[in-house]
Amino acid sequence: MALIVCPDCGKEVSEKALTCIHCGCPISATAVTPPTPAPNVPKSTSDFDAKDMFPKPKKKVGCLKAVGVLVCAFIILCVIIAVTSDSDKPETNTPNVSSTTPTPKATPEIEYIEVTATELLEAYAENEISADGIYKGNLLMVTGTVDSIAKDILDNAYITLKNDNDRYSIISVQCYFEKNNLDDIAELKSGDIVTVTGKCDGGTFNVSLKKCDIVK
Numbered sequence: 001m002a003l004i005v006c007p008d009c010g011k012e013v014s015e016k017a018l019t020c021i022h023c024g025c026p027i028s029a030t031a032v033t034p035p036t037p038a039p040n041v042p043k044s045t046s047d048f049d050a051k052d053m054f055p056k057p058k059k060k061v062g063c064l065k066a067v068g069v070l071v072c073a074f075i076i077l078c079v080i081i082a083v084t085s086d087s088d089k090p091e092t093n094t095p096n097v098s099s100t101t102p103t104p105k106a107t108p109e110i111e112y113i114e115v116t117a118t119e120l121l122e123a124y125a126e127n128e129i130s131a132d133g134i135y136k137g138n139l140l141m142v143t144g145t146v147d148s149i150a151k152d153i154l155d156n157a158y159i160t161l162k163n164d165n166d167r168y169s170i171i172s173v174q175c176y177f178e179k180n181n182l183d184d185i186a187e188l189k190s191g192d193i194v195t196v197t198g199k200c201d202g203g204t205f206n207v208s209l210k211k212c213d214i215v216k
Helices: 059-090 116-127 129-135 179-186
Strands: 001-007 012-014 115-117 138-153 157-161 175-179 193-203 206-215
Touching: 059 179, 115 116, 115 129, 116 129, 116 138, 116 175, 116 206, 129 193, 138 175, 157 193, 175 179, 175 193, 179 206
Parallel strands: 115 138, 175 206
Antiparallel strands: 001 012, 138 157, 138 193, 157 175, 193 206
């Protein structure tokens, strides 16, 4: 059922009504039919402005400035690194041979405890423990009178230095020599006065010196 507009009050009533139900005005055939609203038809693509479809991007001025500053800083840093690396390159001059030759290290002087055979034997005869504390394990330089030249049961060559203060003493300083030093004692004889260097091995029966050399 269609609706029409009352010519008096302007309200909608049925087209079949004889009078307006709102104001009682008779409805004539000339009553205005309310216009049918036009459908909401979207604009065609041709009606759109290109600006609406592709809005102009905003200028990012701040970002461009930041990028420019970073690029400039990077270029300056590269220049500084290049200049610094050039200044750090070693000179290509021929080195002074005399300055590069290593100086040989001086051989440390060996320190010996100097003692006579008589003093060493009397120290052990008086107190072996005290004498070990002074002499055992140390390098000694012993001067004394040769008593004998011989070899032990293991074929080790040695000489003995006697106690000059006790002619009847059977205890002596027994000095052992390496096989490559046998020439040093080959020409010795009993009664010779010699100076011997060696490492004190303490006293058991005799006072022993190992790895001995004759001081010439």
